[in-house]
Amino acid sequence: MDLTVTSALVVVSLSILLVWRALLKAGSASRRLPLPPGPKPLPLVGNALDVPSDLPWRTYAQWANTYGDIIYVNVFGQPMIVLNALEDVVELLEKRSSNYSDRLQTEMITLIGWNWSYTTMPYGQQWRQHRRGFHQYFNQTAVRAYEPQMHESARKLLRRLYNEPEKFAEQIRYQFGANIVSVVYGIEIEEKDDKHIAVAEEAMYALAQGLIPGSFWVDFLPFLKYVPAWVPGAGFQRKAAEWRKSASTMKEMPWTNAIVTCLSTQKDGSVPSVAAGLSQRIINVPGESHAEEEDVVKNISAVAYAGGVDTTVSALHSFFLAMVLYPKVQKRAQEELVRVVGPSRLPEFSDQSSLPYIEAVCKESMRWQPATPLGVAHRCIADDEYKGYRIPKGTLLMQNTWAILHDPQQYPDPEDFKPERFLQNGVLNSSVRDPGVAAFGAGRRICPGRHFSDLVLFINVACILHTFDISHALDSEDRPIPVGPQMTSGVLSHPVPFRCSIEPKSSLAESLILGQEGVKI
Numbered sequence: 001m002d003l004t005v006t007s008a009l010v011v012v013s014l015s016i017l018l019v020w021r022a023l024l025k026a027g028s029a030s031r032r033l034p035l036p037p038g039p040k041p042l043p044l045v046g047n048a049l050d051v052p053s054d055l056p057w058r059t060y061a062q063w064a065n066t067y068g069d070i071i072y073v074n075v076f077g078q079p080m081i082v083l084n085a086l087e088d089v090v091e092l093l094e095k096r097s098s099n100y101s102d103r104l105q106t107e108m109i110t111l112i113g114w115n116w117s118y119t120t121m122p123y124g125q126q127w128r129q130h131r132r133g134f135h136q137y138f139n140q141t142a143v144r145a146y147e148p149q150m151h152e153s154a155r156k157l158l159r160r161l162y163n164e165p166e167k168f169a170e171q172i173r174y175q176f177g178a179n180i181v182s183v184v185y186g187i188e189i190e191e192k193d194d195k196h197i198a199v200a201e202e203a204m205y206a207l208a209q210g211l212i213p214g215s216f217w218v219d220f221l222p223f224l225k226y227v228p229a230w231v232p233g234a235g236f237q238r239k240a241a242e243w244r245k246s247a248s249t250m251k252e253m254p255w256t257n258a259i260v261t262c263l264s265t266q267k268d269g270s271v272p273s274v275a276a277g278l279s280q281r282i283i284n285v286p287g288e289s290h291a292e293e294e295d296v297v298k299n300i301s302a303v304a305y306a307g308g309v310d311t312t313v314s315a316l317h318s319f320f321l322a323m324v325l326y327p328k329v330q331k332r333a334q335e336e337l338v339r340v341v342g343p344s345r346l347p348e349f350s351d352q353s354s355l356p357y358i359e360a361v362c363k364e365s366m367r368w369q370p371a372t373p374l375g376v377a378h379r380c381i382a383d384d385e386y387k388g389y390r391i392p393k394g395t396l397l398m399q400n401t402w403a404i405l406h407d408p409q410q411y412p413d414p415e416d417f418k419p420e421r422f423l424q425n426g427v428l429n430s431s432v433r434d435p436g437v438a439a440f441g442a443g444r445r446i447c448p449g450r451h452f453s454d455l456v457l458f459i460n461v462a463c464i465l466h467t468f469d470i471s472h473a474l475d476s477e478d479r480p481i482p483v484g485p486q487m488t489s490g491v492l493s494h495p496v497p498f499r500c501s502i503e504p505k506s507s508l509a510e511s512l513i514l515g516q517e518g519v520k521i
Contacts, residue, residue, distance in 0.1 A: 046074035057402035102379035113244035153179035165502035186273030206243030314371035347462035360419035367435035373402035473499035
């Protein structure tokens with residue numbers, strides 16, 4: 001070996017040694033970094049006794065006054081970080097998304113049969129395959145094709161509210177479910193007690209329970225999954241068996257029914273369903289590959305229901321609550337509708353750009369009481385360092401959406417419902433932070449159904465305000481029944497059930513509700 005080659009090898013070897021030592025030093029320095037601040041943990045259980053179960057997002061926002069916007073807790077050995085500021089959410093969950101796009105794979109999610117959903121899938125190729133398929137049909141441009149179905153669904157909701165106003169929360173949820181089933185599968189559901197809606201509701205309830213980290217002991221003690229259901233204390237196994245059945249039925253039943261009704265056939269000039277389009281993609285895939293691809297498109301179709309109902313239902317439910325509590329907001333919105341739309345027809349999507357106050361009402365409905373106040377936890381794939389703190393591999397990061405959307409610096413008087421905060425000189429003010437920056441999550445795990453949700457919320461809010469007056473319900477002595485902005489706890493948050501009065505604004509409005517548009521004044 002000549003001297004030149006030998007010298008080169010020495011230089012390369014020394015370079016490798018120096019890089020290796022630098023990496024070791026950096027790793028050692030990283031391990032010496034402190035964890036983010038938080039309440040002091042106890043032996044074994046950590047902060048299990050500190051973590052709040054009731055409206056935890058409010059508690060975490062209060063903790064920020066003591067510990068700062070980045071809060072660390074450890075529950076039975078599982079490290080968790082709560083991000084209370086948008087700056088940190090953007091930096092970690094978006095700019096460093098390659099390291100913060102994983103999900104915690106809990107035992108309960110697998111036991112209840114929801115591991116086929118890419119909402120809960122680990123970050124990787126399988127997740128990307130599902131995400132691409134979903135995005136094709138629910139991106140900002142694609143969702144415009146569903147506007148006729150959304151408008152017709154809004155009409156049907158008006159009639160439901162007219163016939164059974166006291167069941168408004170139930171009617172909202174049922175009709176939104178009907179809308180997404182129609183868009184995804186091309187199936188027209190029954191007016192009441194439809195089997196597709198019933199099984200999806202049960203499956204969604206199971207997912208909401210399973211997504212709460214630590215709700216079941218089996219998540220901390222995995223060996224419990226082997227304990228038979230008949231053993232005392234193993235009631236979670238019986239629940240899981242029932243929930244697993246509903247999750248499977250939610251995925252398989254509508255797909256099969258869509259196939260039976262010729263899902264690739266376009267009827268009456270309507271837009272082909274999402275399932276129809278997905279099925280065409282795999283029609284020529286042979287053998288075992290076809291079965292695998294079909295399972296993927298079933299998953300994509302089924303998860304559309306999960307992503308297309310709960311968040312929008314919660315936002316509209318909060319809207320009804322706000323209209324009871326803020327009658328001046330309702331009056332101003334109705335005046336804009338009369339001025340732009342006129343009294344003889346329902347609002348349409350073509351009116352949207354001319355209805356800035358209605359748009360502001362929709363934005364405020366998402367901000368005021370966010371549907372997923374803590375989002376769905378992201379999981380850190382590798383050790384990281386941020387703002388002088390150590391973030392260990394496997395840490396769960398929760399975005400405190402509620403705190404971000406109640407930041408008094410961005411939204412003065414954040415507990416008040418004030419759509420005008422988004423307006424300036426009668427038009428939407430782009431300098432005000434849009435609630436969408438946090439309401440749908442962040443990074444690569446941001447809700448892919450957000451564009452669909454925005455359109456559905458707009459057309460329903462506009463149609464409801466154009467035809468109904470919403471106010472306090474009265475008791476037996478004609479006194480207003482008090483209500484307040486109280487919300488449920490959990491991954492998905494809704495207003496606590498309340499009563500309200502929903503009545504047609506006029507005989508002309510009543511004719512619009514009943515489908516008699518074009519009536520002369």
